[in-house]
Amino acid sequence: MLGEGFSLFNLLRVVVDIALVWYVFYKLIMLLRGTKAIQLLKGIFVVFIIYLISYFLNLQTVQIMIEKVIIWGPLAIIILFQPELRRALEQIGRGSFFSRNRRSEEEIFNHSLEAIVKSCNYMAKRRIGALITIERETNMGDFIETGIQIHGQLTHQLLTNIFVPNTPLHDGAVIMRENQIVAAACYLPLSESPFISKELGTRHRAAIGISEVSDAITIIVSEETGHISLTKNGELYRNITEEKLVEILSKELAPSLEKPSSFKQWSFRGKNK
Template identity: 85%
Template sequence: MLGEGFSLFNLLRFTVDIALVWYVFYKLIMLLRGTKAIQLLKGIFVVFIIYLISYFLNLQTVQVMIEQIIVWGPLAVIILFQPELRRALEQIGRGSFFSRNRRSEEEIFRESLDAIIKSVNYMAKRRIGALITIEKETNMGDFIQTGIPINGQLTHQLLTNIFVPNTPLHDGAVIMKGNQIIAAACYLPLSESPFISKELGTRHRAAMGISEVSDAITIIVSEETGHVSLAKNGELYRSVDEKRLIDLLSKELAPELAKISTFKQWSWRGKKK
């Protein structure tokens, strides 16, 4: 019985040990993702493969060279990637290295929402027509293919510039996902609903059309009046002000974040702290 208990304890300890190591590696990869350090990891993997090949083929010269790289490699890594290492140590010191990225998700959404609101306000004041569709769960691939690929980071400058009149991309819809502008000049299906007001133009009908066949959110800026509207789930919210637009986007795109009191306080102001 004692032996079984001891074996069970060793198994549990081994499992915890492996899990911790994998978790640390996962957090490191997430930390380094998108930086030049990720290329270093690929390089280390290639060197390791070359070393194994040279070992089995008995390529002594190659082995000696790789052994020298292994000896001096750690020092070179510290020198070349000092900023990344410092950032990792700072995150460990703040305790954020082992925490979930809730705060970063909130910050990303705040920045995206702020960019959208700034762009919409700018275009509404100047009566620049715009059609902005934000993808949710329903895949928008078929509609993205009708436009011009952008695949760029969302900024209010980029979003606004797309809709400047008489430019190649201004006619059609922008399709976004998260904080990325996926494509511009996309064609959306027009709604054939008889309940849409006759005074509404093609942009509003396109916004209603896409909301009837997907769960996407679409913002419309009227070129004639400068009024801002929002379409979702076959419904059209006309002439929404900034406060209402922020509230609708927050509830639809980040319902969990919208419940956070600090996020609500920020969103009602319509700007970052």
Template identity: 85%
Template sequence: MLGEGFTLFNILRIVVDITLVWYVFYKLIMLLRGTKAIQLLKGIFVVFIFYLISYVLNLQTVQVMIEQVIVWGPLAVIILFQPELRRALEQIGRGSFFSRNRRSEEEIFNQSIEAIVKSCNYMGKRRIGALITIERETNMGDFIETGIPIRGQLTNQLLTNIFVPNTPLHDGAVIIKQNEIVAAACYLPLSESPFISKELGTRHRAAMGISEVSDALTIIVSEETGHISCTRNGELHRDIDEEKLTEILRKDLEPNFVKTPTLKSWKRRGKKNE
């Protein structure tokens, strides 16, 4: 039999309590992902580690300083991160903190796919070289920092205009995160694989290089031939057409836009729009 303090109701209450706390914590992490508040969380973790070390080694001066940081830290957080806090409160007020607008996600997903495919086809027909890397699960922060910040909504026109020859941003890679062009003119690591064809240039080697160190999907438009290729998971898929490119993008990027698989609905929706 369960003890007096461990009745079935008490156990259920504890489970619900813990589940709610973890769910709210998860939603906060998802809300703050990609913002400067994530760096704050890393900073808090570092301060906590330093505090433990100072406690074990009895570093009293360090302890006093860290205790002052802990006391005044919450006030500093409120002042420095007003935009993030305001956005969180707005989402709670709209009821979108605990639920997502599925229809909106589908529209964003379709618009992003359409923008990428149209831009690649346009540049391919006009022999405009392009290198487009799309972030998935692996964070691309280190590579984003090597380029020029854009932070613009993903559109066919903007993506194409970046790669127009003889413009400041046309060299290097564009990095896309969901429906946002995060940065342009980014440097990607070149693959040193001996199995890459000698006829392929720097763009293809850079695309292979990033696919070897991350799960990103990278699209290459050849300046010499106008052919479209893509890399993912260390593999190079050459000379793909519009239909194949759309299929690859939908299959690989859907989990980053919509948590529940709805690939069939994407296909049905895509056929209606054709």
């Protein structure tokens, strides 16, 4: 009985040990993602593969060179990537190392929400027609292929500029994925529902159509009236206010974390500018 208990304790200790190492490596990768240090990790992997090949083929000169790289590599890494290492140590000191992902998702969503709402308000005031589709669980690859791929970071300036009249990309829909503008000038399927008001144009029919075949959320800015509308799950929400737009987007698209109250605060703050 004692031996079984001891073995179980050892097994649990090994599992915890491996889980902690895996979690630390995962957090480091997430911390380095999007920086030049991630390219270094790829380079280290390539060097390791070359070393294995040289070992099995007995390429002694290559082995000696790689061994020298391994010996002096850590010092070079510390010198070259001092900013990234300092940032990581600062985050550990602030206790934010283990909560970075959570804050990052909230920050990304806040940035995306602000960019969308600012752009829609700008275009609505100037009656610039727009059709913005936000991808969710249903993959929009087939519709992305009908347009011009961009894969650009979402900003309200870029989103607005796409829909400026008489520019090459203004006609059609923008498709977004997370915080990226994936494509512009995309064609969306028109709804054939007989219950759609006759006063609604092609943009509204396309927005309803895409919401009938996917779970995407689509925002329409009317060039005739300057009103903002939204479709989801086959339903059309017409003439919504800025506060209502923020509310719907926050409810449907916010990360599955605590629903931040800052969204509504940002909305009213932006309105008073």
